[in-house]
Amino acid sequence: MAYPDDRRYTKDHEWIRVSGDTAEVGITDYAQQQLGDVVYVELPEVGAHVTAGQPFGTIESVKAVSELVAPMGGQVVEVNNHLKQHPEVVNNDPHASWMIKVRVANPGEAAALLDSAQYQKLLG
């Protein structure tokens, strides 16, 4: 699967797509492959603050629990509640399955994250 150029990536295998002062956050195709079948996603409430590099939720596959790590800091303005009923879409279409939308404190921080080419190099 391709890693789109319209967003940034982290070493923890999340992606973030910044548009103006808000950003969508999800996990990468590599992450979903490593997890296996996703069965549960636990996300913060709207209004919660997330901090760059800190966990903002958890994702569970049949076999394991993983923490979701925020690529950038800010306030949660929307949560993808569809994933609570249909966590499997994270496997089917990880790069379209945003989990939270964040009003980012400092959109410029995105430049410090990995671009598509750098992320794919990380995956090797």
Next chain:
Amino acid sequence: MTVANASHERNPNDPNASNAPNEPNLLRKTPLNARHHASGARMVPFAGWEMPLEYAGITSEHMAVRTRAGLFDVSHMGEVEIAGRDALAAVQRIVCSDPAQLRVGHAQYTGLLTPDGTFLDDLIVYRLAPTHFLLVVNASNAEKDYAWISEQVKAAGDAVAVDSSSRYALLALQGPAALDVLQPLTGVELAAIPAFGFAYGEVAGARATIARTGYTGEDGFEIFVPPNMADRVWQAILESGRSAGVVAAGLGARDTLRLEAGMRLFGNDIDESTTVLEAGLGWIVGWTNERFIGRDPLLRQKEQGVTRRLVGLEMIDPGIARHGYRVLQDGRPVGVVTSGTQTPYLKKAIGMAYVPVALARSGTEIAIDIRGRAARARVVPMPFYKRRT
């Protein structure tokens, strides 16, 4: 994304599941190892072996076994044979069932106990001949078991224990279609083999012992073949089952299937700190066997009653109870979750936990400490899944 619970998980895909070496180049390989790699399986270290965790995915493999059939490589399991004039007495000393009740051609699920009545391992014992038994034990315990068994057999007279693990590859074909898929490959009349029975014959031209046993809650067969024939038999079964939708299945699905079926996993639900009665496995004890190690403390516990019991649980609140999570009552820890997952077939979060007997009755509401959040769960009867027969 970072794995949050690796430290206290002890499930089949966990590299720390045993003390065996897990460095890739030290891992043991089953005769089907190359086949798994060629099939694109995700391989993981398990109990010192490199084993397939999943091929197409745990959920689809799980569903295939429940609705069609799945083929598992379980060649990592350990085999110990006990033979000799006093073999029956020796096996009676070692296992907590009564092998005297076991007819030739039949098998039983049983336990290998410590002198305290706790589990060294759980296993299946097959009576191959009046004075010849085969014990199939967990891979993670195989060396420990063999050392213990050898010691006990020495004291039992004219009998000898042999580690025959390297003489067998073991394939498990499990699911409602298992019989129809396997039958064209063998002259043995499979329908004539009762549950927990076994027969000798050929499968796809390989000398085989075909047992109607398994670890999934489905009808199915476990097939012992010579290691050099394993790949041929594996391929033949998948080919025979292609139109029926039979797939290769890995340790991941094996774990979720056995959990739905309420089957205990050694290292999770039972171990050297838990007795047969606490684990709710009193039905495997053969009290007519007066020889078995651990009998006296078990009998005392039976008379006095247990203080805690392994129960099934089903989550009420969102979340999944995992191995090692605490069971809470009024905010205080009173027990521990031993297994838990979101089950692919029942589509519920289920698990097993040790709780005080006062909380063990079905319907009792308990709470599970899910990473700091008290999530409600209900005690339910096991098995969670029972096939329609």
